[in-house]
Amino acid sequence: MEYFLTEQQKLVKDIARKIAEERILPVRAELDEKEEFPWAIVKDMAAADLFRVFIPEQYDGLGEGCFALCLTVEELSRACCGVALTYAADALGSLPILLYGSDKQKQEYLPAIAAGTKLAAFGLTESTAGSDAGGIRMTATLEGDEYVLNGTKQFITSGGEAEIYTVIALTDPTRGARGASAFVIDKGTPGFTFGKKEKKLGIRASATRELVFHNCRIPGENMLGREGAGFIVTMKTLDSSRPGVGALAVGLAQGALEAAVAYAKQREQFGHPVSAIQAVQHMLANMAMELEAARALVYAAARTVDSGAKDFTEEGAMAKVFATDMAMKVTTDAVQVFGGVGYMRDYPVEKMMRDAKINQIYEGTNQVLRNVIALELLKRKALRR
Ligand SMILES: Cc1cc2nc3c(=O)[nH]c(=O)nc-3n(C[C@H](O)[C@H](O)[C@H](O)COP(=O)(O)OP(=O)(O)OC[C@H]3O[C@@H](n4cnc5c(N)ncnc54)[C@H](O)[C@@H]3O)c2cc1C
Numbered sequence: 001m002e003y004f005l006t007e008q009q010k011l012v013k014d015i016a017r018k019i020a021e022e023r024i025l026p027v028r029a030e031l032d033e034k035e036e037f038p039w040a041i042v043k044d045m046a047a048a049d050l051f052r053v054f055i056p057e058q059y060d061g062l063g064e065g066c067f068a069l070c071l072t073v074e075e076l077s078r079a080c081c082g083v084a085l086t087y088a089a090d091a092l093g094s095l096p097i098l099l100y101g102s103d104k105q106k107q108e109y110l111p112a113i114a115a116g117t118k119l120a121a122f123g124l125t126e127s128t129a130g131s132d133a134g135g136i137r138m139t140a141t142l143e144g145d146e147y148v149l150n151g152t153k154q155f156i157t158s159g160g161e162a163e164i165y166t167v168i169a170l171t172d173p174t175r176g177a178r179g180a181s182a183f184v185i186d187k188g189t190p191g192f193t194f195g196k197k198e199k200k201l202g203i204r205a206s207a208t209r210e211l212v213f214h215n216c217r218i219p220g221e222n223m224l225g226r227e228g229a230g231f232i233v234t235m236k237t238l239d240s241s242r243p244g245v246g247a248l249a250v251g252l253a254q255g256a257l258e259a260a261v262a263y264a265k266q267r268e269q270f271g272h273p274v275s276a277i278q279a280v281q282h283m284l285a286n287m288a289m290e291l292e293a294a295r296a297l298v299y300a301a302a303r304t305v306d307s308g309a310k311d312f313t314e315e316g317a318m319a320k321v322f323a324t325d326m327a328m329k330v331t332t333d334a335v336q337v338f339g340g341v342g343y344m345r346d347y348p349v350e351k352m353m354r355d356a357k358i359n360q361i362y363e364g365t366n367q368v369l370r371n372v373i374a375l376e377l378l379k380r381k382a383l384r385r
Pocket of ligand 1 (some may be wrong): 089122123124125129130131132154155156157208239257336358361362363365366367368371
């Protein structure tokens with residue numbers, strides 16, 4: 001399928017593919033096995049200017065936006081979804097600064113993110129607040145011109161590894177969701193430590209960890225946007241980042257499809273390759289069709305984000321849900337095409353199937369996002385298009 005990429009988009013995609021094939025593919029099984037954070041690859045991505053892709057030019061980025069970010073994520077995820085997530089989560093952690101930071105905050109944080117010398121992470125979830133993000137308990141209490149942070153964030157991607165954290169906390173616990181505000185916090189701030197490091201089913205090259213705040217004092221100027229706007233910051237951040245989760249899924253499924261096609265051509269049963277069996281051919285055909293439909297939807301959603309449109313909640317949610325459900329199915333079918341060896345760690349598809357699952361869960365579960373899509377649909381006076 002031709003997506004009419006610009007020369008710059010093609011270049012970014014080619015660079016990401018080169019890093020994926022030369023640096024990620026050879027070590028992905030080892031990173032998964034050892035649950036190791038891919039610092040060496042992060043450094044290569046930084047040297048190749050990949051972290052500049054989604055940062056505006058005035059802050060040392062390439063200003064290529066959400067679509068080029070998705071192309072990059074897709075190429076990285078084709079080799080390893082866990083490594084690709086580190087890149088995508090850096091963009092997620094940067095978005096509150098990009099969307100709501102003052103020029104001073106942007107000057108302070110974005111050039112280091114663009115250079116890839118500092119990774120960013122986003123902290124919303126707590127043990128009491130997952131789908132119901134309004135249930136957060138972490139507090140930010142104003143004392144003089146400082147905020148004092150107390151609470152624990154759970155399941156934070158790149159927790160402990162990132163240097164820059166954008167976090168949502170209650171500045172007025174009596175007002176519920178309307179009493180939440182967004183902050184940017186540096187690793188190393190006294191009172192900010194890291195708790196439990198999770199051991200996961202998949203994406204094991206990605207770090208997932210608790211952020212623990214105990215009487216952590218930060219300057220008042222670390223607030224992003226205005227007081228009480230924490231959930232607006234959250235919603236806009238997630239709306240902008242969800243096409244990126246769709247891209248993680250598309251890349252993952254692409255890798256699984258390619259592996260399944262290659263194996264089906266080579267594995268012989270009944271005196272011929274299993275690719276000659278129509279039942280297998282139809283599985284491959286369905287995988288390819290559903291993958292391409294998801295890719296088109298993810299690209300369209302990303303281009304909508306870049307268009308300057310005010311509201312793309314529905315587009316982002318549709319792309320995320322459709323692509324991640326597709327990737328779960330395609331990776332499961334890839335294991336099926338491989339037969340018994342597909343279940344073994346000697347081949348890459350069992351890892352892909354394990355990696356796929358999380359994409360249906362984070363950044364809004366696919367059930368919650370179906371609620372969101374339905375809500376958008378039902379509140380309209382007339383159907384669009
Ligand atoms: C590996 C990993 C990385 C993560 N990274 C981050 C991160 O970087 N930053 C961050 O802030 N968070 C992160 N998260 C948290 C993630 O976003 C949440 O786990 C997710 O939003 C779901 O919340 P929960 O786990 O509490 O599930 P729950 O909300 O407890 O949901 C349990 C079940 O109930 C369903 N459900 C709940 N409410 C509804 C509803 N209203 N309608 C329909 N179904 C519903 C859910 O779909 C799910 O099936 C991460 C999680 C994981 C596992």
